[in-house]
Amino acid sequence: MLDVQTATAHPAVTRREDYRPPDWQVPEIALDLDLDPASTRVNATLNVVRTSAHDRPLVLDGAGQTPLSVKVDGVAINDWRIEEDALVIPLSGSAHVIETEVEIAPDRNTQLMGLYASGGNLCTQCEAEGFRRITFFPDRPDVLTRYKVRMAADKARFPVLLANGDPVGAGDLGDGRHWAEWHDPYPKPCYLFAMVAGDLVANRATFITRSGRQVALGIWVRPADLPKTAHAIEALKTSMKWDEDVYGREYDLDVFNIVAVDDFNFGAMENKGLNIFNSRYILADAETATDYDFDAIAAVVAHEYFHNWSGNRVTCRDWFQLSLKEGFTVFRDQSFSADQGSAAVKRIEDVRGLRAAQFPEDSGPLAHAIRPDAYLEISNFYTATIYNKGAEVIRMMATMLGPKQFRAATDLYFDRFDGTAATCEDFVACMEEGGGIDLTQFRLWYSQAGTPRVSASLTHEPGSGRAVLKLAQRMPPTPGQPDKKPMVLPLKLKLFGAETAQPIGSEQLILLSDAEEQISFETVTERPVLSINRGFSAPVIVETDRSAADLAFLSAHDDDPFARYEAMQQLMLDTLVEGAKHGQADHAAVIAAVANTLQDPHLDSAFIAEAVLLPSDSFIGDQMALVDPEAIFRAREALRRDLGRALEAQWRAAYDGARAAKFEYSPSAKGQRRLKTVALGYIAASGAVDAASLAFGQFEAADNMTDRQGALTTLVSGNAPERIAALDIFYNRYSDNALVLDKWFSTQALSARDDTLAMVTELARHRDFTLANPNRARALVGAFSVNQRAFNQASGEGYRFVADQLIALDKLNPQTAAKLIPPLGRWRRFDEARAAMMRAELERIVATPGLSKDMFEQASRSLAG
Template sequence: MDIQHSLAQPPVVILREDYRPPAWLVPETRLVFDLDAHATRVHAILSVTRNGDHGEPLRLDGAGQTPLSVTVDGIAIDDWRLEGEQLVIPLSGGQHRVETEVEIAPDRNTQLMGLYASGGNLCTQCEAEGFRRITYFPDRPDVLSRYAVRMTADKARYPVLLANGDPIATGDLDGGRHWAEWNDPFPKPSYLFALVAGDLAVNRGTFTTRSGREVALGIWVRAADLAKTDHALHALKLSMAWDERVYGREYDLDVFNIVAVDDFNFGAMENKGLNIFNSRYILADADTATDHDYDGIAAVVAHEYFHNWSGNRITCRDWFQLSLKEGFTVYRDQGFSADQGSAAVKRIEDVRSLRAAQFPEDAGPLSHPVRPDAYQEISNFYTATIYNKGAELIRMMATILGPAAFRAATDLYFDRFDGTAATCEDFVACMEEASGADLSQFRLWYGQAGTPRVSASIDHVAGGGRATLRLAQRVPPTPGQPTKRPMVLPLKVRLFGAETATPLTDERLILLSDADETLVFEGVTERPVLSINRGFSAPVIVESDRSAADLAFLSAHDDDPFARYEAMQQLMLDTLVAGAIEGRADHDAVIAAVAHTLDDPDLDAAFVAEAVLLPSDAFVGDQLALVDPDAIFRAREALRRDIGVQLQDRWRLAYDRAPAVPYVYSPTEKGKRRLRNVALGYLAATDAADVAALAFEQFRAADNMTDRQAALTTLVNGDAEERQAALDLFYARYADNALVLDKWFQTQALATRDDTAAVVTRLAAHADFSLANPNRARSLIGAFGVNQRAFHQADGAGYRFLADQLIALDQLNPQTAAKLLPPLGRWRRFDQGRAALMRAELERIVATPGLSRDLFEQASKSLEA
């Protein structure tokens, strides 16, 4: 089939190698907004400067607005033209004052890019190319400008007027209107522009910087939500202090504002001085937010604040360099979160997320390097590869350089490129210059897609005192990159004595840079057990010859928390793979290892809870040549039941040991709740007669959402009569709370029951379900897409449902639709029947008339690769 016929025009492929500096610069920008939900007028005054010796006209990007007038140096002109949606103005000379006036309709902007309406308020989202939906401008990240903004609006409807930078002045106008002016003294690209107008309440605070400046902080929300903002405000203060202490970065404006909105494509946006957040990452109290929500809020608040330096003061030269700001900032927010609680558990959570999202991305049709070479629609490259794998690249460099040299390198980077648009190469060069390290080969991580696979085997001759470690690496082919070169892999290793359970060597950092390498350890007097990739020092897949006994040994004795967790997970994974392939497997080693972990008094509850969790169905499927969802589910349920039944006394003890009330958000109490709810899940697997009542009583009596949702999840996965009662009670209690109702939809979409696909189809017709809200769409459609068993129902009902929803969603919000497509793109990993059904739905999507570039790119690549 011709997969391009559904688009009005063939897709334009943007190539990194085609980058050219902007023909015109815009040192100063003044924007005047006459705000109205139905018709907003935007008057833009641009001071433009020719960049270099050329005769190019001024080209200003636009999308969706109505142009009203164009003037140059105060004189109205009529020789401007539109080429597509780009405004082209012929100019002679080197400097001009260009003014445009346009009209836009925020309340009809369902794409949620540019200026749009949400909950009666007006707000903006400009990354990556949303500013062109507000006014005509060279909308690219390497055009940096100082912005002055004036807003006028109806005072009763929009009493609060916020923009980037610092407030300058406010005043009243006739007719019940008012105005406000803001000024941002720091040059920024257009994607960092922000504006909010609405009826909002504020939780105010202050932060005193290390140089003694007092910064006014504000978190703006609906008045009814004000009580749920204390945690976010506290996290903001912690973030500001942490960035000063760890990276030496001080905040630079007099105010820092955050606004929470319900309709948002992303988690949050780091606009200079005015962060705009999805409300799910701001609002929290014990009754409505889980411990995971609390952690997520702190992490996202930190992430967006850290962008002030790693993203705003230094931005990316072009969108191919997106990981320059995102990968580095994810690494920074991971460090912050690790410092707030258990560093070991945080590392486990980060690696679990990487394996759940990025490893499949690397192994699928949408695989791309951390610094891509081409794209059709930039919004499709806000991916786990750019963010999470990008963070792992920074972590590897920090490991190679060591703490002191890495800090010196980041200082050099911040100082040298402050106020500029930089590249990934600029960052790596600073790492080299500050440390003296040669990172030439390491740069391959930015250009090569795919997850390296490392094979490791160790030989030891009894009585010889020598152990030989043989390592080999390969990077599988990915779309457009059939042949790969060896990467630099920083692998932390240590050997333990199988008899004495003591370390035989110090931890050693091995930089594996060749396809094969052999290392010799002297003085090894007993059989060694290999602990490798400790702390997950490299984002690779390790394939070793360690036996089940070795893995059980490491799960009990390794002194690196992540390696101890990893050994348990690998032991479970090997058992589940064997069960899925052969139909049965020996569970004894896993059960004994879990028992040992539960009995270890030196382990904190949070770590134990993570270590004893079974790998997900999807992760098990990633290990198989062909994914068999039914066999994987049977194998996982069998192991889960055996662990539950044979260790039932321990699970009941763990459940009873953790206090149910009162709720306290702290690392210790979080760990206790986590283990208690893991224990409840294992008890449910036993089919013991009292477990449904136990779960329902927890649900009913809980004073916090963590325990309430865990109990609901347990009940929703089962068949007890309490299941529907709990769903009904949950809905009745939270029907007016959109964020909590998202949990109600999501919990049912993730259920492991036979009828989940039918339930999800019914929920899509529920009065409270709407494709227009990205959170709601993700809570049902997104959750269902990652439910391996339910989504991959053999009759293809799940595939048809997802395709139907994506086609409809694409008409409203192409960005969100495109991000929900990847589950269909993995069709080659499944049996012939399922693969044919998935491919047919992809073909149907691609053939849909009027399809967006966003969804077309994802679907067509999924078919071609």
């Protein structure tokens, strides 16, 4: 039986400085699995080799399986022992053949790590340390092994048997059972092992590589889901071609399979040749998936495919190097997505995500560097810092090197470390060598936590034609790192003339590496306006002395799309913070800037929709010393109302302009739908008497999920009777579709209504709510916890609700539960009363008997950091 791993009084800390190469390597393994949900037998044959002149025994990690037999060189032995779940075998020679047989119970594996049951199928998830739950093995990424896998199962129940690599044989066993064998010729760490057994069908396609090799592609799903795989298969082919064109990386096996499963802790997993996906990142059609879903599917399919090189062919030496594969691959999938549509809108979306998830992480008790120094449970470091900030660090290097040299550096990296387990330092060294650049100081990005803050002040001397830009950087203290050194910050900047609105010179890339620097500009004949951190060239917080008029000017005239968006957002943010602090603010400048953006014929709908959308409640709170959820909510609603009323005619024009369009998945059509939803929200915010009927009409007439959910979102935050009708219609229409029903739960959890907490509490008792499915848990509990006003209700009942759910979830799935802790850990940002209640819930979690190591680490760090 696979048991829940529990925390001890003093959980063991793993430290990066203690890394030691493995005592034993396993060049080859043969696995023979006799599959049954209740009782699976796993026979493993390992060829093991001692790596140096030591006398230490062979230690094979394990967790939860029942050992049945152990053989060494074909002879059964009895002098093996179990120590802290690991199988310890004393060996005298330098090379041996080890055979083990174990029994596991997939249908009782609620942690969804190792081999588990999902929707009648059997599947695996082994990253980071799940393989030890299948068989005894040195479960660490620097043990690279070639795998042979043979599976036997009931043919009627599990007609499809898949594993890593290429198929080499299959047949019947004569007793209603059958077998299949797969070989993977490329050595890989055990976290990349995968197998699936189930009643599945495939959307098949073929891809011809640039060298002329034919690759058989398959996306495997339940028969009813087959029509929803067309988008994913096209995304796969597009990403394979893109990786060849942009990075020169060709696929290396004859087969590439993807399997979609409903119960999955992550978005997807890059197992060599057999990617396993959360169904939400594979299944899509216009009826059930939003434009966001379509885009996310393409991005995740690309991400997991790109891992074939940045993660599989070159893997990470240890888990402290996780950003080596994840940060680099996120950068690659972001670049891919930017090439498929609007690069400007994609950059806006990526930065918004970074600010929503990673910036708060960097400023809170769970702050850590992209290459951490220690952990209790590695699954807790699958974070926005590792992934999203890690991608920004790669982007900064790409910016400093330039496209040609960056490609030379990545070629060097792939060629030099192919087939090995590498480190972040190995990657940076290749950037230096291939790009001809010194990155000594830049390496601080890998070791220092926190978000740099840059102050920028521009002065102009009209008589001399000289302008001076003063820059200063500081790094706030983070847990365990009170004092920080200056970072290397690549800042793109440009000046514009305030009278002519013309550029003053060309864009410059400034490398800010000291605590303070000064930059002079000559022959500046008119007052300059500063555009800085263009394209978000560095993941920093910029503080300037630009006025509201300057920000409005840039929102209209800046020639960098991101900088133009950023100016508008900063103008809105300054206004909203003032309103939250003082109860009122002058909205005139924001209204004028939004009106100008709506009227600009040169802007596409997607960009306009992003630019005119107000910053979120939580991002406004991030700008304040103490977060006041109610004041922020009132300030934001007041500005939404005034924008809605003052520009109602323009919102209706924007809405009507996209109203009659039929569904099409294209950049322009997506932009129209996005702007239509934003416009509808402002019409509703204005208090227009027909807003609810307009939204309900869109809801009923919609030929796609984007428009339908956009209308539902508008209705759910209001009080009109159409709200209940729409929720009932939506539920009855999609009650048999788990992925769409997740939207029904999350839309209500994110509502702006006063009674959201009561609604969510009731939804937790709904017959379709279950904590056993990670998607459903995230849809309700996760969504509610980021609803700043509802979660931080003054009574503290929101904190109590989330803590109750996490304690219950921890007993089923510690990994998913631990990832939902961070909102409770932000207690330092709130008033004394709220902070005390959040701390009390964290203390209650820590004191829970049998708490997992995952939860213990996150909750205790949230209290102490």
